[in-house]
Structures are given as C-alpha cells and as structure tokens.
Amino acid sequence: MVKSKDTTTEAQILNAAKSIFQRKGMIGARMQEIADEAGINKAMLHYYYRSKQLLFEAVFKKAFLLLAPQLNEVMNSDDKICEKIKGFTHNYISFVIKHPYLPNFIIQELNRNPEFIQKLMTEKHFPSIDKFRNQVNEKVAEGILRPIKAEQLFINILALSIFPFIAKHLLKSIINTNETEYKQLLEERKTEVADFIINAIKI
Amino acid sequence: MVKSKDTTTEAQILNAAKSIFQRKGMIGARMQEIADEAGINKAMLHYYYRSKQLLFEAVFKKAFLLLAPQLNEVMNSDDKICEKIKGFTHNYISFVIKHPYLPNFIIQELNRNPEFIQKLMTEKHFPSIDKFRNQVNEKVAEGILRPIKAEQLFINILALSIFPFIAKHLLKSIINTNETEYKQLLEERKTEVADFIINAIKI
DNA sequence: GTCTATAGCCAGATAGAC
DNA sequence: GTCTATCTGGCTATAGAC
Numbered sequence: 001m002v003k004s005k006d007t008t009t010e011a012q013i014l015n016a017a018k019s020i021f022q023r024k025g026m027i028g029a030r031m032q033e034i035a036d037e038a039g040i041n042k043a044m045l046h047y048y049y050r051s052k053q054l055l056f057e058a059v060f061k062k063a064f065l066l067l068a069p070q071l072n073e074v075m076n077s078d079d080k081i082c083e084k085i086k087g088f089t090h091n092y093i094s095f096v097i098k099h100p101y102l103p104n105f106i107i108q109e110l111n112r113n114p115e116f117i118q119k120l121m122t123e124k125h126f127p128s129i130d131k132f133r134n135q136v137n138e139k140v141a142e143g144i145l146r147p148i149k150a151e152q153l154f155i156n157i158l159a160l161s162i163f164p165f166i167a168k169h170l171l172k173s174i175i176n177t178n179e180t181e182y183k184q185l186l187e188e189r190k191t192e193v194a195d196f197i198i199n200a201i202k203i
Numbered sequence: 204m205v206k207s208k209d210t211t212t213e214a215q216i217l218n219a220a221k222s223i224f225q226r227k228g229m230i231g232a233r234m235q236e237i238a239d240e241a242g243i244n245k246a247m248l249h250y251y252y253r254s255k256q257l258l259f260e261a262v263f264k265k266a267f268l269l270l271a272p273q274l275n276e277v278m279n280s281d282d283k284i285c286e287k288i289k290g291f292t293h294n295y296i297s298f299v300i301k302h303p304y305l306p307n308f309i310i311q312e313l314n315r316n317p318e319f320i321q322k323l324m325t326e327k328h329f330p331s332i333d334k335f336r337n338q339v340n341e342k343v344a345e346g347i348l349r350p351i352k353a354e355q356l357f358i359n360i361l362a363l364s365i366f367p368f369i370a371k372h373l374l375k376s377i378i379n380t381n382e383t384e385y386k387q388l389l390e391e392r393k394t395e396v397a398d399f400i401i402n403a404i405k406i
Numbered sequence: 407g408t409c410t411a412t413a414g415c416c417a418g419a420t421a422g423a424c
Numbered sequence: 425g426t427c428t429a430t431c432t433g434g435c436t437a438t439a440g441a442c
Contacts (some may be wrong), residue, residue, distance in 0.1 A: 009407080027230050028315070031436065041409055046437060071377070107370050108311065112231070114372045127377045146402060151378045151388060152395055158374070159366035164358050166369060167310050169317045171361070174274070174330045175354045185354060192355055199349060200403035212425080234418060244427055249419060413438075420431075 010048050012038045014058060017045075021059045022101035025108055029056075060109060063102055064120060070095065071127040075154075081135055081145070082202075085157060086194040092161045093190045097183075103162045129154050145201050153201065160193045213251050215241045217261060220248075224262045225304035228311055232259075263312060266305055267323060273298065274330040278357075284338055284348070285405075288360060289397040295364045296393045306365045332357050348404050356404065363396045 006015070016038035020029045031052055035042040049055035074088040096103060110117055120126060129150065136150035164171060164186060172182050209218070219241035223232045234255055238245040252258035277291040299306060313320055323329060332353065339353035367374060367389060375385050 025230075027228075030434095042436090043410085043438080044408065047407075050437095052436065104314065107373055110372045111307065111369075117372055117376050121376060129378055148395075148399070149388075149391075151380070152391065152399075154378060155367050155374055155388070156363055156399060158370070159362045160359055162370070163362035163366045166314075167361070167365070169313045169320055170310055171358055173320050173324060175332055175357060177354070185352075185358070188352075188355065189358075192351075196351070196355075196359060196403045200399045233416095245418090246420080246428085247426065250425075253419095255418065407442105409440100409442075411439085411441100413436105415436085416434090418432090418434105421429085422427100423429100424425105424427080 009040060009044060012040065013045055013048055013055070014062070017055050017059050018063070021056060022063070022105040025105070026052075026056045026112070060106075060116075061120075064106060065123075065125065066099075067102060067106060068123075068127050069125050072125060075127065075129050076131040081132075081139060082198055084132070084135075085197050088157065089161050089193040089197070090190050093186070093193065096162065096165050097186060100165055100168075104166045107166065144203065146203060148201060153197075156200075157193075157197060160189075160197065164189065212243060212247060215243065216248055216251055216258070217265070220252075220258050220262050221266070224259060225266070225308040228308070229255075229259045229315070263309075263319075264323075267309060268326070268328065269302075270305060270309060271323075271326075271330050272328050275328060278330065278332050279334040284335075284342060285401055287335070287338075288400050291360065292364050292396040292400070293393045296389070296396065299365065299368050300389060303368055303371075307369045310369065347406065349406060351404060356400075359403075360396075360400060363392075363400065367392065 006012075013034070017029075017034050020034045020037055024030075024033075029052075031045055032042055034055075035045055045052075045055060049058060070092060071088075074084055074091065077084060077087075079087060132154065133150035136145065136148070136153055139145040140147050168182065172179075177185065209215075216237070220232075220237050223237045223240055227233075227236075232255075234248055235245055237258075238248055241247075248255075248258060252261060273295060274291075277287055277294065280287065280290075282290065335357065336353035339348065339351070339356055342348040343350050371385065375382075380388065
C-alpha cells in the first residue's frame with residue numbers, strides 16, 4: 001500500500017512545523033519543539049528542509065496560499081456588492097474559526113519582514129481588489145451607495161472579519177466574557193458583520 | 204541643576220527599551236541593541252532592571268497604561284453614543300498615528316502570554332464597557348438604534364480603528380498603494396470610521 | 407532514511423576593576 | 425554608577441554511525 005500523502009515524513013514535518021510556527025512565530029519556535037510535535041528526530045528537519053528559515057518559508061507560503069485565493073475569489077467574482085460582502089464575511093469568518101492562528105501568523109510575519117511580501121506579489125494568486133474597486137466606484141457614482149472609497153470599504157471589511165481573532169485575548173478581557181461566550185460572539189459575526197457593513201453603505 | 208527626568212540613565216534605558224521592544228517584540232529584541240540605542244553599556248541594563256524579563260514588563264505596563272485610560276475615558280463618559288463614537292475614533296486613530304507600533308505590541312505580547320492580562324485586570328484603570336453597554340442597550344430598546352449587541356459594536360469600533368495599523372503591510376500591498384497614499388488613507392479614517400459606524404447603527 | 411553526539415555561535419547574565 | 429571581560433546555557437546545524 002502506498003503511503004497517504006499526509007503520513008510521509010516530509011508531510012509530518014510540515015504539519016508539525018505549521019502548528020508550532022503559527023502559534024509561536026518564526027523566532028519563538030524551536031526546531032526541537034517541531035521535531036517533538038512530529039514525533040521524529042531533530043536532525044530529520046534539516047535533512048528534509050535544510051534550515052529553519054527554509055522550513056519556515058515552506059510553512060508561510062502554504063499558509064498564505066490558503067488565505068489569498070479566498071480573498072480573490074470573492075472580491076473578483078461577478079456577484080453584486082452586497083452578495084460579495086455577505087459571501088466574503090461569512091466564508092472568511094467560518095474559515096478563520098477553523099484556523100484561528102492563521103491571520104495573526106501572516107500579519108505578524110509580514111510585519112517582521114515586510115520585504116517578504118515583494119516575493120509573494122509576483123505569485124499568480126496575489127489578491128487584488130480591481131474588480132471590487134470598479135464596482136464600488138460605479139455604484140457610488142450611480143447614487144446607489146453612500147460615497148465611500150473602495151479602499152476604505154475593503155479595509156473595513158477585512159478589519160471587521162479578522163480583528164476579533166487577532167485581538168481575542170484583549171477583547172475577551174475588556175468585554176468580560178469567557179471562552180464559550182466569546183466563541184458565541186464570533187459565530188454571530190458570520191452574519192452580523194455583513195449586516196453592519198451593508199447598513200453602513202446603503203442609502 | 205537637577206537632571207530632567209528623561210535624561211537619567213534609568214529613563215534613557217526605558218525609552219530605548221520601549222523603542223526596541225515595540226518594534227521587535229520581547230523575543231526578537233536584543234539587550235545589546237537596547238544598550239546601543241540608549242548609548243550605554245549592556246551591563247547597565249541589568250544593573251537597573253535586573254533581567255530582560257523585568258525590563259520588558261516595565262515597558263509593557265507603561266505602554267498598556269497609555270492605551271487603556273483612553274478607552275475608559277471615552278467609553279465611560281457622559282456623552283451621547285454618537286459623540287462617543289466620533290470622539291473615540293478620532294482621538295484613538297490620531298494617537299495611534301503618532302505611536303504606530305503600540306497596538307500591535309500590546310496585542311502580540313498578550314497573545315504570546317495570555318495569563319499576563321490577569322495581572323493587568325487588577326489595575327484601577329483596566330478598561331470596562333459597562334456604561335457604554337447600558338447606553339447601547341437602552342437606545343436599542345427605545346428604537347433609536349438598530350438592534351445590535353453592545354459587545355459586537357464595541358468590537359467593531361476597535362477593529363475599524365486599530366486593524367489598519369496592525370495589518371499595514373498586508374493592506375498596503377493588496378490595495379496597491381505606496382507609503383504616502385496609505386498615510387493619507389489613515390488620515391481620512393479619523394472621520395471616515397465614525398461616519399461608517401454611525402450609518403451602520405442609526406435607523 | 408534515521409539516529410546520537412557534538413561543533414559552533416549567540417545572547418543573557420554576572421564578576422570585578424575603576 | 426559605569427565599564428570590560430567572561431561565564432553559562434540554549435539553539436541551529438552538521439558529522440558520522442547504523
């Protein structure tokens with residue numbers, strides 16, 4: 001029987017590395033920790049990925065390519081604006097509930113190493129908001145939407161979807177909720193965020 | 204002549220540490236780097252603050268106590284809700300434009316060490332949204348505001364104010380702007396964010 | 407391919423002269 | 425209080441046996 005793709009040593013390492021890097025970041029992660037998580041020897045990490053830096057880049061790229069296409073898919077679809085907003089916020093929040101460390105990982109590592117984004121921008125699937133921008137400008141000109149810059153609206157959509165995951169611990173304390181209640185709030189946001197945005201922009 | 208408070212060695216160290224820790228985080232920062240920034244010897248850091256951990260905690264606490272009272276001041280004032288929102292977003296965004304590393308620093312270090320927030324919660328000035336919550340619930344009951352949970356509204360206000368600073372590099376690339384243009388967008392948000400929120404909640 | 411042992415480096419911390 | 429020199433531990437990376 002051929003080994004399934006996820007049980008090869010190489011894949012086991014990548015999964016373990018993903019888990020550790022996303023929780024601790026590039027600098028905070030320890031190769032020994034990754035090896036332990038994968039249940040194999042530390043030397044094997046170097047055998048397969050040469051260095052910590054290269055292992056990290058493999059993890060980062062994979063994570064980025066998981067988030068980016070979702071941005072594109074919705075932003076550049078042919079849906080109407082309200083449908084886009086509903087679709088995007090619902091899908092994105094659902095996705096991030098399943099992968100809560102992902103956005104913070106991406107944002108944090110891009111802050112640590114802003115030049116890294118240059119490499120990513122050459123990728124085919126790097127997100128763009130061109131279609132979304134045209135749509136918004138058009139509808140604003142027609143008087144169907146309140147005047148707002150497409151860029152600001154885009155920032156708002158992303159902020160409302162992602163921030164509650166990034167600032168989870170701070171927000172939990174300020175609004176004085178426990179873990180269960182906070183998860184409930186996040187669930188509600190799957191629809192709440194779109195309602196909020198649409199009320200904000202419709203005439 | 205008595206030395207001004209900011210030129211004592213102790214204060215020089217704290218300022219240098221603030222600058223380095225906020226940019227690199229607790230793990231990324233190097234004691235040597237902080238000493239260089241302060242223009243003094245590495246051994247002095249230990250003479251005044253004993254260890255990296257204690258120096259870090261001094262910086263973190265000072266930073267937190269800079270952000271927290273602003274939250275309280277607006278959220279628990281006697282202003283009407285719309286005034287609160289306008290006042291808070293304008294002041295907070297202005298403040299963060301001047302201290303762009305601050306929110307990310309706080310959020311990042313709280314994620315790394317969630318237990319740390321327990322210590323902070325015992326402080327007098329730890330933010331609470333009690334008054335704001337009552338106000339929102341009241342106005343919603345009266346039918347003056349669209350139905351929304353105060354907690355969700357609070358999260359939205361903070362998200363729209365802070366996220367553009369945290370995700371700066373990512374957002375800059377996606378919306379394809381240079382540094383100057385992005386700063387301009389942030390400037391606009393001093394009023395844009397409040398308009399957006401108020402439109403979203405008013406009937 | 408997988409392991410053990412270790413080289414080599416770097417950073418926090420301290421000893422001790424001044 | 426301030427400095428130089430050094431200790432110590434931890435981490436990445438590799439050499440080499442199996």
